[in-house]
Amino acid sequence: xxxxxxxxxxxxxxxxxxxxxxxxxxxxxxxxxxxxxxxxxxxxxxxxxxxxxxxxxxxxxxxxxxxxxxxxxxxxxxxxxxxxxxxxxxxxxxxxxxxxxxxxxxxxxxxxxxxxxxxxxxxxxxxxxxxxxxxxxxxxxxxxxxxxxxxxxxxxxxxxxxxxxxxxxxxxxxxxxxxxxxxxxxxxxxxxxxxxxxxxxxxxxxxxxxxxxxxxxxxxxxxxxxxxxxxxxxxxxxxxxxxxxxxxxxxxxxxxxxxxxxxxxxxxxxxxxxxxxxxxxxxxxxxxxxxxxxxxxxxxxxxxxxxxxxxxxxxxxxxxxxxxxxxxxxxxxxxxxxxxxxxxxxxxxxxxxxxxxxxxxxxxxxxxxxxxxxxxxxxxxxxxxxxxxxxxxxxxxxxxxxxxxxxxxxxxxxxxxxxxxxxxxxxxxxxxxxxxxxxxxxxxxxxxxxxxxxxxxxxxxxxxxxxxxxxxxxxxxxxxxxxxxxxxxxxxxxxxxxxxxxxxxxxxxxxxxxxxxxxxxxxxxxxxxxxxxxxxxxxxxxxxxxxxxxxxxxxxxxxxxxxxxxxxxxxxxxxxxxxxxxxxxxxxxxxxxxxxxxxxxxxxxxxx
Amino acid sequence: xxxxxxxxxxxxxxxxxxxxxxxxxxxxxxxxxxxxxxxxxxxxxxxxxxxxxxxxxxxxxxxxxxxxxxxxxxxxxxxxxxxxxxxxxxxxxxxxxxxxxxxxxxxxxxxxxxxxxxxxxxxxxxxxxxxxxxxxxxxxxxxxxxxxxxxxxxxxxxxxxxxxxxxxxxxxxxxxxxxxxxxxxxxxxxxxxxxxxxxxxxxxxxxxxxxxxxxxxxxxxxxxxxxxxxxxxxxxxxxxxxxxxxxxxxxxxxxxxxxxxxxxxxxxxxxxxxxxxxxxxxxxxxxxxxxxxxxx
Ligand code: HEM
Ligand SMILES: [Cu+2]
Ligand SMILES: [Cu+2]
Numbered sequence: 001x002x003x004x005x006x007x008x009x010x011x012x013x014x015x016x017x018x019x020x021x022x023x024x025x026x027x028x029x030x031x032x033x034x035x036x037x038x039x040x041x042x043x044x045x046x047x048x049x050x051x052x053x054x055x056x057x058x059x060x061x062x063x064x065x066x067x068x069x070x071x072x073x074x075x076x077x078x079x080x081x082x083x084x085x086x087x088x089x090x091x092x093x094x095x096x097x098x099x100x101x102x103x104x105x106x107x108x109x110x111x112x113x114x115x116x117x118x119x120x121x122x123x124x125x126x127x128x129x130x131x132x133x134x135x136x137x138x139x140x141x142x143x144x145x146x147x148x149x150x151x152x153x154x155x156x157x158x159x160x161x162x163x164x165x166x167x168x169x170x171x172x173x174x175x176x177x178x179x180x181x182x183x184x185x186x187x188x189x190x191x192x193x194x195x196x197x198x199x200x201x202x203x204x205x206x207x208x209x210x211x212x213x214x215x216x217x218x219x220x221x222x223x224x225x226x227x228x229x230x231x232x233x234x235x236x237x238x239x240x241x242x243x244x245x246x247x248x249x250x251x252x253x254x255x256x257x258x259x260x261x262x263x264x265x266x267x268x269x270x271x272x273x274x275x276x277x278x279x280x281x282x283x284x285x286x287x288x289x290x291x292x293x294x295x296x297x298x299x300x301x302x303x304x305x306x307x308x309x310x311x312x313x314x315x316x317x318x319x320x321x322x323x324x325x326x327x328x329x330x331x332x333x334x335x336x337x338x339x340x341x342x343x344x345x346x347x348x349x350x351x352x353x354x355x356x357x358x359x360x361x362x363x364x365x366x367x368x369x370x371x372x373x374x375x376x377x378x379x380x381x382x383x384x385x386x387x388x389x390x391x392x393x394x395x396x397x398x399x400x401x402x403x404x405x406x407x408x409x410x411x412x413x414x415x416x417x418x419x420x421x422x423x424x425x426x427x428x429x430x431x432x433x434x435x436x437x438x439x440x441x442x443x444x445x446x447x448x449x450x451x452x453x454x455x456x457x458x459x460x461x462x463x464x465x466x467x468x469x470x471x472x473x474x475x476x477x478x479x480x481x482x483x484x485x486x487x488x489x490x491x492x493x494x495x496x497x498x499x500x501x502x503x504x505x506x507x508x509x510x511x512x513x514x515x516x517x518x519x520x521x522x523x524x525x526x527x528x529x530x531x532x533x534x535x536x537x538x539x540x541x542x543x544x545x546x547x548x549x550x551x552x553x554x555x556x557x558x559x560x561x562x563x564x565x566x567x568x569x570x571x572x573x574x575x576x577x578x579x580x581x582x583x584x585x586x587x588x589x590x591x592x593x594x595x596x597x598x599x600x601x602x603x604x605x606x607x608x
Numbered sequence: 609x610x611x612x613x614x615x616x617x618x619x620x621x622x623x624x625x626x627x628x629x630x631x632x633x634x635x636x637x638x639x640x641x642x643x644x645x646x647x648x649x650x651x652x653x654x655x656x657x658x659x660x661x662x663x664x665x666x667x668x669x670x671x672x673x674x675x676x677x678x679x680x681x682x683x684x685x686x687x688x689x690x691x692x693x694x695x696x697x698x699x700x701x702x703x704x705x706x707x708x709x710x711x712x713x714x715x716x717x718x719x720x721x722x723x724x725x726x727x728x729x730x731x732x733x734x735x736x737x738x739x740x741x742x743x744x745x746x747x748x749x750x751x752x753x754x755x756x757x758x759x760x761x762x763x764x765x766x767x768x769x770x771x772x773x774x775x776x777x778x779x780x781x782x783x784x785x786x787x788x789x790x791x792x793x794x795x796x797x798x799x800x801x802x803x804x805x806x807x808x809x810x811x812x813x814x815x816x817x818x819x820x821x822x823x824x825x826x827x828x829x830x831x832x833x834x835x836x837x838x839x840x841x842x843x844x845x846x847x848x849x850x851x852x853x854x855x856x857x858x859x860x861x862x863x864x865x866x867x868x869x870x871x872x873x874x875x876x877x878x879x880x881x882x883x884x885x886x887x888x889x890x891x892x893x894x895x896x897x898x899x900x901x902x903x904x
Contacts, residue, residue, distance in 0.1 A: 094860035168857050174834060175817040175859060181774070182859040268835025273816040274774070285818060285833055319713070320635050325727035350820070352833040355758035359751060366743040373739045374732070380705055381731070385723030387715040389637050390648050398710065402655050405702050409695040416691055416746065418684045418753040421829050422673075425820060425855040474651070482659060486666045489673055491824040493855045497863040504674050504824050504851045511671065549636045580635075580722040587635040587721060602724055 037145075039137035040563055044144050045123030046456060051147065052115040055106055060523045062103035064516075069096050071509070071516035073498035094183045096497040097166040101184070102158070104169035105192065108303070109199045110154060112441055114147060116306040117206050117241070120448055121234045123456065125210055127554035127561065128231050130219025130570040135212040143205035146198055153195035157188040165192035168495065170292060173266035173285050177258040180274045193256045200249045207238035207245075214238075219553065221572030225330075226591065228552045228576040229323065232330050233309025236337045240298045240305075243341070248295035251288060258283070289351055293344035301340045304436060305333055307444030308375060311397045313576070314451050315379060317550045318394035319386030320587060322577040325378040332371035332378075339368040349420050358417055365415040372408045376401065387580070391548075392466030396447035399474055400440055407435030410485065425495070428488020434481040443477075446470075446529075453536065454543030458559040461536040465528055472525040479518030483511055551590045552576045574599070635715070645714030649707050656703035660696070674824045677846040677871060681827035683753040690749075694742070757827075761839050766811035768800070770840075772819035772832040775861035777852060781881065794884045798867040800852060802844050803877040810840040820856035823869055831856055844871040 038044060068077055069091050076089030091099075122140065126133050134140045157164040166184025167176040175181050176189055214227075214235045227235075257263040266288045269281035316323050323329060345353060345361030379401045388394065410432040414420050423429065446469075454460045492505050499505040546555035553570050554561075570592050578589040582605075583598030666672055676685055713722075769780040769788050776798055783792030788811070802808050812821055814832035821840065822829045830840045852867030872880070 092860070093863060097857065097860060097862070166860075172818050172856075175857070178817070181817050268833075271816060271834045284835065286836075318637075319722060320637075320715075321722040322724065322726045324725070325732055328727065328732045350829050351831050352836050352838050355754065358758070359754065362750075362754075363747045366747040367740075369743055370736065370740055374736055376702065377731070377735045378727075380702065380709065381727070383706075383709045383713060385725065386709075386713045387635060387718065387720075387722045388645070388710060388713050389635075389715050390640050390645055391637075395648060398652065398706070402652055402703060402706055405699060406655075406659070409699055412695055412743075412746070413688070413691050416687055416750050418750055418757060419688050419691065421757060422684060422688070422824075422827050424829060425822075471651070478655070478658070482662060486662060486671050489666070490671060491674055491822075491853075493822065493853055495857045495862065499853075499863065501864070502851045502853060502866060504853075507670060577726075580724050582721075582724050603726070605724075 037141060039133070039141045041122045041126050041134045041137070041140060042456075042561065042565075044140055045119050045121075047144050048114055048118035048122060048147075049456075051151070052111050052119060055110040055151070056115075057526070059103055059106040059111055060526070062099055062106065064519060064523055065091070066096070066099045066103055067516040067519045069099070069497060071513040073500065091497075093497040094166060095163065097168075097182070097495070098163045098184050098188070100495055101166050101168050102154070102164050105165065105195075106154065107437070108169060108299075109196060110147075110150065112303045112437060113199065113203060113299070115445055116303065116441070117203065117210070117234065117237060118144065118147070120230075120306060120310065120445075120452075121206065121210055121237075124230055124452070124554065125213055125234055126217070127455070127557060127565055128228055128552050129214060129217060129222055130553045130566065130572065131213060131217035132564045132566065134209050135217055136209050139205045139209050143202045143209065146202040146205065150195040150198035150202065153191040153198065157191035157195070160187040160191065162186035162188055164188040170296070171255070171288075172292075173255065173258065173288050174268075174271060174273065177255055177266050178271075178273045179259060180276060190256065190259060193252050193259075197249060197252050200245050200252070203241050204245055207241035210234055210238040211242065219570045219572050222553075222591075223572075225327070226572055226575045228309070229312035229326075229329060229333075230306070230309035233305045233307075233333055236333050237302050237305045240302050240337050240340065244295045244298040244302075247291055248299075251291035251295070254291075255288065286348070286351055286353060289348050289353075290344070293347045294341075297344040297347065298337070298340045300433075300436070301336055304441050304444075305336065307400065307441045307448070308333070310448040310451070311400045311444050312379070312382070313550075313552065314393050314397040314447050315382050315401075316577045316579060317451075317548050318389045318391055318397070319383045320389075320579045321382060321386040322575075322579060323378070324381030324384070325374075326575065326577065328374055329378050332374045335371040336368060339364060339371070343368055346415060346420075349417050350424055362415060362417045366412075369408065369412060369415070372404075376405055376408065391450070392461070392463055392470055393447045393451035393548075395467065395470045395474075396443050396450065399470070400444045400447060403435055403439030403443060403477075406482075407432055407440055410435065422491060423488050425493055426488040427484040427492045427494055430494050431481055431484030431488055434477075434484070439477050439481060443473075446473075449533075451548070452554075453533075453540075454547045455554055455557075455559050455561070457537050457540075458543055459536055459538075459540030460543045460547055461540060462532050465532045469525060469528045469532065472528070473522060476518045476522035476525060480515050480522060483515050487511065546590075549588050551578060551588055553591055556590065556592050635721075637715070640714070640716045642714065642716040645716050646711065649710035649714070652703070652710055653707040656700050656707070659703070660700065663692070663696070675846075676825065676827060677844055677848065677850065678826040678828070679843040679845060680753065680757050681825075683756070684827045687750055687753060691746070694746075762807040762809055762841055764807060764809055766839070767802075767808045769811045769813065770800070770821060770832070772812070772814040772821065772854070772858075772865075774816050774859050775854070775865040777821075777865070777867040781884070783885070792885075794881065794888060796884060798852070800867060800869040801877055801880050802869060802871050803874045804844050804847055804871050806874070807841060807843050812838045812840050817858050818856045819854050819858045819865065822853040822855035823850065824853065825850040826869070829855055847871050847873065 074090050077091055162183040165188045166182055176185060179185050254265040258265050264281055264283045266285050267283045312323055343361055343364045346365040349358045450461055450466055487508060492508055500509055543559050545559055556570055557566050572591045573595055574591055576591055580587055581589055581598055581602045584596055589596055765786055766788055771778040779796045779800055781794040782788045783794050785792055812830055812832050814834045819832040820829055821832055826842050828842055830838055849868050849870045852869050854862055854865035
């Protein structure tokens, strides 16, 4: 790779661009192939982005309904109450169980997983490695269109008899396999399983594509250790998906056959549900938990690693500094991914699993806190001694670090098996995963949107309103989620439609009401984001190729890039983080800039 | 973003942000105002300040661990506090460093370029080894408590069988022969009685779906799994009546699957058993009326 010497590669064949130009001819098929069934990774990325943002809104509204019931149980639900008026305007308990199940299912399977890999992965991978598209454009298109059956199954399940699934997003049998055990265990649960399978198909198609593309289609000079962290994270995430998903898919089918033809994989002998014998027997409910978490623990990293990668890139750009410890950062992602496969049992400490096995999982879980700590320290190292620019993207990125610290530390309580006895299935857990998923990943996603918006649409988002959006979201999110730690310390259980009739919990209602007010504020704040997003798409200031003076390859392409991405074949000479190189008259050297005399000396000195 | 950087050739030549000699360092990004850097760093200072304050204040308003009335609960709570202090220190240290860096390295506060450094081998080793040692210590330190609560089962016959069912707790005391599954077994629903200062062994079962037997004040939580008999044990240290909560979602009525546990002296406990026995004889209530999980 180091044999590349041509600093100014000739313009590439522009035939691709003509293709885009012909869309003026009002042919419907051209329109369809350009915008609907497009095989262009950027269009597919944006399709993922828009679809997942719509589901984000739906998931957020479901969360508000959950919060309403937790704060003011059995009181009339405003507005929505009239839509599902079973008991006047108040919520039935089975409706509540459905709400939290579908809130989490939507957020995890239709928002976080597809927005990271599907939207950002698709949009960024070819651009950041200097490729003109993905390795398998047709597979890529299919990976988006396989989300639609999932959208349909999840969406339709709200309208079937008994309502949508109500056994928790973890869907533990026998509640989920026995159709008589709860109203939501009927058709809704079947549709849930089908939707899950479709999300799996989509993810699998995506991950095969990402791995191949990253391995085979890097621009000349782009060695693996010159890849930006975003790409490293996407790469390792794709590997995680590919290894973990088959297990979930198989488990999902087992649950489906348990339900439909009575295979009994998960149903024990002599089970009596609702006064009727249930299930063929010969199965084991805990087996599902092993299979489910064998996927879903790696999945929590699938839900955060790409955000970590994006945050690393954004921090360096706005601190104008090289990433602190590039290789340790790569190795720690790999470490998280590897260890991620042997810690699933920490979700099952009190499930009835052999307690000695619990110890093994506990030790592995303690160890997985290490790479997370290493990453945090390196992020702090990255902004140390920098020149920090407080753009909206940077604020979201810094808040990712600040919030991830909280989510990571609360994990240690739960990893400690004896403490977990008390806090398992309480709001402590809910606090934990919202710090990593919402305060972490979702904030990272916003950082990514503000940062790459100029590349996506050729315009920048409004910074003032961006900062208002950041400030309010940051305040409300901590108001909503930090207090959950305190509820957890009291032992306040999750998934209860009304816990105030317990002596232990009856005094917690005011705190819950406060949290719900914050949650409502947080959702309302997103209106600012939505307006800014759409307004800037059409009216924002024109961005140019490289509005942030960043180094990575996507910033050498036009904004937005045309079909085929680059008008020059990018040739890579260095890693992605050459900011503030001493002796260099420019403050940043892009990956494509020809070698600079100051570099070699600086690089030698910089390895302290 | 009004700074101009629309260089069409950015791809091949890079975009000079224009540092002219004698000028202070320019990185081509708009220079923010110093007060805004200060404001943003103070916002992040709120995280450790309010975060700590929340944990300090909450116990005063009784928003804290419920009273512990068990022997093993002391070591669980001890471990909780130990981790709280440990993570609290790390939380404060890292969040304060973050605040300090944000305050100090604001681009608006300096005209110098950023420090060019790509990492530090020494630091990486230090901040890998120290957390590794700490976590390993923590892992080993807690094992004993875990073993006490979940592995070192007292050698005795079950004091009671608890069968969870949508949406109640069915209890079966062994009766005079101290053996479960015999004629003289005593049946109760949702009303667990426990003698104080004695090892108490529960045999936990479920007859339908998963449930979780959660006694907040006794620091006990254990899933009830159909098809399994799971032993749960504790020693209560204070008389009184406390909650039994179901902590694993088990259907629409999950929230109301409530029981009570009464810790009382041996004498009171025996009196209570005798009363149940008398009532049961009087009403001829027996196993037929209360469907129990399939025979052992
Ligand atoms: C990034 C976005 C989010 C993700 C990925 C997410 C994910 C989850 C997950 C996985 C659960 C666990 C549900 C279960 O295990 O059954 C959950 C529960 C919950 N979430 Fe979220 N969430 C997100 C945003 C929000 C927001 C914005 C709110 C509030 C406005 C919220 C409020 C809640 C509440 C109250 C619960 C507890 C429900 C219960 O178990 O009783 N979440 N969420
Ligand atoms: Cu996990
Ligand atoms: Cu329950």
